[in-house]
Amino acid sequence: xxxxxxxxxxxxxxxxxxxxxxxxxxxxxxxxxxxxxxxxxxxxxxxxxxxxxxxxxxxxxxxxxxxxxxxxxxxxxxxxxxxxxxxxxxxxxxxxxxxxxxxxxxxxxxxxxxxxxxxxxxxxxxxxxxxxxxxxxxxxxxxxxxxxxxxxxxxxxxxxxxxxxxxxxxxxxxxxxxxxxxxxxxxxxxxxxxxxxxxxxxxxxxxxxxxxxxxxxxxxxxxxxxxxxxxxxxxxxxxxxxxxxxxxxxxxxxxxxxxxxxxxxxxxxxxxxxxxxx
Numbered sequence: 001x002x003x004x005x006x007x008x009x010x011x012x013x014x015x016x017x018x019x020x021x022x023x024x025x026x027x028x029x030x031x032x033x034x035x036x037x038x039x040x041x042x043x044x045x046x047x048x049x050x051x052x053x054x055x056x057x058x059x060x061x062x063x064x065x066x067x068x069x070x071x072x073x074x075x076x077x078x079x080x081x082x083x084x085x086x087x088x089x090x091x092x093x094x095x096x097x098x099x100x101x102x103x104x105x106x107x108x109x110x111x112x113x114x115x116x117x118x119x120x121x122x123x124x125x126x127x128x129x130x131x132x133x134x135x136x137x138x139x140x141x142x143x144x145x146x147x148x149x150x151x152x153x154x155x156x157x158x159x160x161x162x163x164x165x166x167x168x169x170x171x172x173x174x175x176x177x178x179x180x181x182x183x184x185x186x187x188x189x190x191x192x193x194x195x196x197x198x199x200x201x202x203x204x205x206x207x208x209x210x211x212x213x214x215x216x217x218x219x220x221x222x223x224x225x226x227x228x229x230x231x232x233x234x235x236x237x238x239x240x241x242x243x244x245x246x247x248x249x250x251x252x253x254x255x256x257x258x259x260x261x262x263x264x265x266x267x268x269x270x271x272x273x274x275x276x277x278x
Contacts, residue, residue: 018214019085023229024072025065026087027096029236030227032061050249053242067114067168068098074187083210090219097143102209105197107161109147111140116169122184123176136165140182150219154212166190
């Protein structure tokens with residue numbers, strides 16, 4: 001049993017008929033918890049010194065979940081005229097769409113990418129992270145077109161879907177030349193752009209599309225029962241709490257070591273200087 005976590009007892013999937021019950025990062029948190037169960041437990045000494053709680057397999061899922069949850073928190077500010085769906089399972093396997101938005105400004109698929117402290121540069125179909133080319137834009141184009149087809153099939157007439165790549169935590173985002181179909185933005189820019197778009201859908205059209213989008217069968221060939229969102233929230237909170245606790249311990253030890261070194265040199269340095277000037 002892993003060291004972590006007094007988690008809520010209810011951990012079984014629950015049958016849900018609506019995707020509105022899914023939380024930001026729903027799928028990523030499920031993957032995180034699965035990987036975290038295989039992380040080796042920390043020793044008492046490791047806990048004392050703040051050893052990292054996440055292993056090589058679970059850490060990327062954790063940071064990915066943080067990015068989706070940051071964007072999800074901002075999307076909640078859009079207001080009741082917008083429908084926001086999170087972690088929408090799509091296709092035949094385990095793929096999902098980070099966020100699907102339906103509102104007065106249209107229909108959008110949002111792909112969240114966390115690149116903490118990195119320089120991100122994009123021009124048309126090219127996106128570079130710290131000088132390394134990524135496939136974020138082609139993937140977003142494919143995702144938006146697939147969503148358009150699935151929603152069009154569900155309502156019986158063509159639905160246009162715009163794709164967005166949201167870059168979270170980057171040191172900088174430089175958009176040298178915009179892609180004709182995909183917007184590349186920061187989380188704050190996403191909210192501003194959505195609020196600033198002219199109305200293309202009436203409230204009635206938003207309601208119809210939202211009802212279709214909330215059905216799991218609209219997106220996935222074989223919809224599966226969903227894990228309870230409240231349980232996932234609690235489980236993620238526990239993982240996040242232990243991660244942050246370990247980080248604070250590491251910072252504390254570094255500061256203590258720095259203070260010790262500083263105190264030592266502050267006592268020794270005057271003697272050295274005195275010896276040198278004699």
